Amino acid sequence: MTSSPASDKRQHVVETAYTLFKRGGFHATGIDRIIAEADVAKMTMYRHFPSKDELIVEVLDYRAMRFDRQLDRLAHEGITPEQKIGKIFSWHERWFRSPDFHGCLFAHALAEFGDPRHPVFKAAARQKNGLKQRLQSIIEEVMPRGRAESAAAVLLMLIEGATLMAQMGQADTAIRDARKAALSFVAASRGPQ
Amino acid sequence: MTSSPASDKRQHVVETAYTLFKRGGFHATGIDRIIAEADVAKMTMYRHFPSKDELIVEVLDYRAMRFDRQLDRLAHEGITPEQKIGKIFSWHERWFRSPDFHGCLFAHALAEFGDPRHPVFKAAARQKNGLKQRLQSIIEEVMPRGRAESAAAVLLMLIEGATLMAQMGQADTAIRDARKAALSFVAASRGPQ
DNA sequence: TAGATAGTAGACAGACCTGTCTCATCACCT
DNA sequence: AGGTGATGAGACAGGTCTGTCTACTATCTA
Numbered sequence: 397m398t399s400s401p402a403s404d405k406r407q408h409v410v411e412t413a414y415t416l417f418k419r420g421g422f423h424a425t426g427i428d429r430i431i432a433e434a435d436v437a438k439m440t441m442y443r444h445f446p447s448k449d450e451l452i453v454e455v456l457d458y459r460a461m462r463f464d465r466q467l468d469r470l471a472h473e474g475i476t477p478e479q480k481i482g483k484i485f486s487w488h489e490r491w492f493r494s495p496d497f498h499g500c501l502f503a504h505a506l507a508e509f510g511d512p513r514h515p516v517f518k519a520a521a522r523q524k525n526g527l528k529q530r531l532q533s534i535i536e537e538v539m540p541r542g543r544a545e546s547a548a549a550v551l552l553m554l555i556e557g558a559t560l561m562a563q564m565g566q567a568d569t570a571i572r573d574a575r576k577a578a579l580s581f582v583a584a585s586r587g588p589q
Numbered sequence: 590m591t592s593s594p595a596s597d598k599r600q601h602v603v604e605t606a607y608t609l610f611k612r613g614g615f616h617a618t619g620i621d622r623i624i625a626e627a628d629v630a631k632m633t634m635y636r637h638f639p640s641k642d643e644l645i646v647e648v649l650d651y652r653a654m655r656f657d658r659q660l661d662r663l664a665h666e667g668i669t670p671e672q673k674i675g676k677i678f679s680w681h682e683r684w685f686r687s688p689d690f691h692g693c694l695f696a697h698a699l700a701e702f703g704d705p706r707h708p709v710f711k712a713a714a715r716q717k718n719g720l721k722q723r724l725q726s727i728i729e730e731v732m733p734r735g736r737a738e739s740a741a742a743v744l745l746m747l748i749e750g751a752t753l754m755a756q757m758g759q760a761d762t763a764i765r766d767a768r769k770a771a772l773s774f775v776a777a778s779r780g781p782q
Numbered sequence: 783t784a785g786a787t788a789g790t791a792g793a794c795a796g797a798c799c800t801g802t803c804t805c806a807t808c809a810c811c812t
Numbered sequence: 813a814g815g816t817g818a819t820g821a822g823a824c825a826g827g828t829c830t831g832t833c834t835a836c837t838a839t840c841t842a
Binding site for chain 2: 419420421423424498499503504506507508509510512521524525546549550552553554555556557558560561563564565566569570572573574576577580581584
Binding site: 598630636 | 821822
């Protein structure tokens with residue numbers, strides 16, 4: 397059973413598609429372009445993915461999984477919630493500065509597939525909700541659940557907003573201001589009342 | 590010179606295109622669909638707009654202008670900056686609840702036209718930067734310019750983030766949390782240090 | 783050795799895309 | 813009445829899209 401080389405091609409298509417979708421958007425990136433860039437026959441792609449939409453879902457799930465693993469490792473580090481939040485913002489800072497940063501693929505997916513019943517929309521929403529849940533878990537260590545839920549929403553909004561501003565070329569100020577606001581908001585939610 | 594009916598057709602195309610782009614995205618919405626829905630001949634559209642891209646820019650500029658007018662009126666109201674911010678969040682709250690809310694068209698434009706040199710990208714970025722500028726003007730009444738710039742960025746990020754969460758069906762909690770965070774952040778930036 | 787599995791190359795269908803062109807029509811103004 | 817300009821209806825070109833099909837090859841396995 398040559399399961400390894402088989403998965404290799406499949407994975408290679410996913411990763412190539414990721415790069416192209418990120419750069420050019422979902423609708424504007426055609427199948428032909430993907431298979432050409434991945435150097436793979438069309439039938440190879442269609443054997444692994446029944447349709448373009450399902451390839452997109454796969455790409456999103458793959459990226460979500462990678463990010464989730466990072467959050468997993470973070471969760472088990474023996475540092476304070478504030479430090480964890482700080483680390484997440486540092487990740488984003490580095491991401492924003494990377495050579496071909498083009499904004500958040502999940503946000504773009506929500507933009508291009510506006511129907512909430514569409515599988516692509518669902519996959520993107522899944523990631524965002526997952527991140528929110530992670531943030532909530534982190535700050536639940538220092539505040540009650542009710543307040544943590546609201547605070548997590550605020551953190552997520554700051555992150556999403558910063559990502560958008562970064563896409564408009566204001567990465568540095570955006571991440572700095574967002575981090576400051578996030579930490580001061582957590583501090584405020586932590587202490588009183 | 591029948592300038593009025595001529596502009597009518599043109600404006601009607603812009604507004605129809607707006608509705609369709611909002612609902613279905615830019616690439617996924619074809620010219621044929623737009624002219625069918627607007628009940629207008631194809632040549633009528635192409636006489637007014639040299640290309641689809643320029644129609645998109647026109648749609649964005651039109652919506653940006655409408656929003657800007659609203660902000661203009663707000664600027665001249667004799668209320669506190671905090672009340673102005675509160676009003677802007679109330680507008681968003683109502684918007685999020687409107688029957689066919691599909692997220693921010695400008696953010697979607699940034700997602701679909703990722704090239705910063707593309708006219709559509711520029712038009713969308715223009716609107717976001719304009720809004721940020723407006724927010725900054727509002728809070729400059731109660732804090733020095735330097736701090737106001739950062740605070741305006743934070744407010745914008747919260748608004749953008751809330752819009753994204755609203756698109757995922759969490760409109761109510763998103764706008765509530767964002768407003769609370771925004772006002773508490775302004776309060777913190779206003780007073781000390 | 784025979785078969786299963788995965789991949790390659792490319793033609794192909796059918797739909798849709800943007801943008802152009804032609805010709806008829808209609809309203810308005812002089 | 814005649815001229816002018818905006819519009820309507822639709823054919824058309826040339827390209828691109830997704831997804832299917834066939835025929836061929838390589839590799840691993842029973």
